[in-house]
Amino acid sequence: xxxxxxxxxxxxxxxxxxxxxxxxxxxxxxxxxxxxxxxxxxxxxxxxxxxxxxxxxxxxxxxxxxxxxxxxxxxxxxxxxxxxxxxxxxxxxxxxxxxxxxxxxxxxxxxxxxxxxxxxxxxxxxxxxxxxxxxxxxxxxxx
Numbered sequence: 794x795x796x797x798x799x800x801x802x803x804x805x806x807x808x809x810x811x812x813x814x815x816x817x818x819x820x821x822x823x824x825x826x827x828x829x830x831x832x833x834x835x836x837x838x839x840x841x842x843x844x845x846x847x848x849x850x851x852x853x854x855x856x857x858x859x860x861x862x863x864x865x866x867x868x869x870x871x872x873x874x875x876x877x878x879x880x881x882x883x884x885x886x887x888x889x890x891x892x893x894x895x896x897x898x899x900x901x902x903x904x905x906x907x908x909x910x911x912x913x914x915x916x917x918x919x920x921x922x923x924x925x926x927x928x929x930x931x932x933x934x935x936x
Contacts, residue, residue: 814927815875815887819868822894822920826865829901829913836907849904868894880931887928891921 833839846853871890878886898917902910 811927811931812876812883815883815924816872818920818924818927819871819875822917823865823869823872825913825917825920826868829910832909836905864897884928884931888925891924891928895921 834843842848843853848857851857867890871887874886875883895918898914898921902914906914
């Protein structure tokens with residue numbers, strides 16, 4: 794019997810599974826991507842560029858928008874896949890996708906990068922590194 798006195802009003806520290814932790818990091822990453830892009834619209838001249846059919850150095854076309862959506866579909870799906878994939882595939886997928894998205898995230902700083910964009914990219918890279926770390930340390934079954 795545990796005779797250790799527990800202070801009144803103590804909170805129970807509920808353990809959260811690794812899959813939920815990974816999914817929550819991917820969800821956080823997606824919110825950051827969305828907000829950095831949204832706040833980007835407040836930068837002078839950006840809406841005029843979009844109306845003129847330009848984003849950074851790229852012409853706004855259906856192909857460009859499809860490529861942009863496809864690239865953001867991957868981390869969005871990782872929220873779901875981190876929960877449903879079996880451990881071995883899940884571990885590899887999280888490591889590979891997070892490693893691919895680190896340079897992708899840094900590429901978004903090309904050109905004019907304001908402080909909010911740098912801050913967002915730093916937090917995004919930290920999240921991606923945490924995803925890699927958690928996935929690399931996936932608990933093993935001891936036989």
